[in-house]
Amino acid sequence: EPEVTQTPSHQVTQMGQEVILRCVPISNHLYFYWYRQILGQKVEFLVSFYNNEISEKSEIFDDQFSVERPDGSNFTLKIRSTKLEDSAMYFCASSEEWGMSEQYFGPGTRLTVT
Amino acid sequence: DAKTTQPPSMDCAEGRAANLPCNHSTISGNEYVYWYRQIHSQGPQYIIHGLKNNETNEMASLIITEDRKSSTLILPHATLRDTAVYYCIVRLEGGSEKLVFGKGTKLTVNP
Numbered sequence: 001e002p003e004v005t006q007t008p009s010h011q012v013t014q015m016g017q018e019v020i021l022r023c024v025p026i027s028n029h030l031y032f033y034w035y036r037q038i039l040g041q042k043v044e045f046l047v048s049f050y051n052n053e054i055s056e057k058s059e060i061f062d063d064q065f066s067v068e069r070p071d072g073s074n075f076t077l078k079i080r081s082t083k084l085e086d087s088a089m090y091f092c093a094s095s096e097e098w099g100m101s102e103q104y105f106g107p108g109t110r111l112t113v114t
Numbered sequence: 115d116a117k118t119t120q121p122p123s124m125d126c127a128e129g130r131a132a133n134l135p136c137n138h139s140t141i142s143g144n145e146y147v148y149w150y151r152q153i154h155s156q157g158p159q160y161i162i163h164g165l166k167n168n169e170t171n172e173m174a175s176l177i178i179t180e181d182r183k184s185s186t187l188i189l190p191h192a193t194l195r196d197t198a199v200y201y202c203i204v205r206l207e208g209g210s211e212k213l214v215f216g217k218g219t220k221l222t223v224n225p
Binding site: 004031033035037043044045048055056058091098102103104105106107108 | 148152155156157158159160163201210211212213214215216217
């Protein structure tokens with residue numbers, strides 16, 4: 001069964017450093033998402049992406065964040081200058097269609113900012 | 115999107131049916147009910163969704179009341195691997211693609 005994959009599974013970085021989290025969505029999916037979950041808190045939407053453009057973003061997704069689909073398979077989330085409060089699990093998701101299509105999530109990347 | 119209310123936790127014996135309730139009293143006519151679950155910090159997993167008819171798939175059944183103000187997710191024969199946080203999410207057809215997760219119900223399946 002096809003699945004969303006994410007790398008790395010765990011990333012440790014120092015405050016102020018740039019990090020890139022990588023995702024490979026399901027191959028025939030066209031819509032891509034990033035969510036995050038701070039330890040013990042709710043899963044929060046960050047951004048949705050379609051046709052090489054951001055289609056929706058949350059207030060969390062400020063100028064420090066960016067997303068890119070550099071080739072036909074990868075989807076990345078970049079945090080330019082990490083802060084302690086960026087420590088969280090970051091989940092990538094993809095869906096086949098717009099509208100009422102279910103989203104398939106990857107296993108997540110645990111980001112720890114020290 | 116309509117707000118949902120779920121009990122914070124539930125227990126179920128292994129092999130028995132788990133019935134997880136969700137209230138969505140402000141749901142509108144074109145809002146769907148979705149269920150996802152999250153097993154111990156893994157990525158959320160889609161379970162099932164419906165509009166007004168009851169739905170069943172290989173994982174679960176979804177029962178939506180006639181007035182659509184509440185629903186129940188049924189896991190017919192719960193196993194230890196079904197221990198997870200279950201989220202009931204209401205989504206507007208043609209609206210935002212984002213999933214808005216609440217705190218969900220922590221289901222513990224006991225041996």
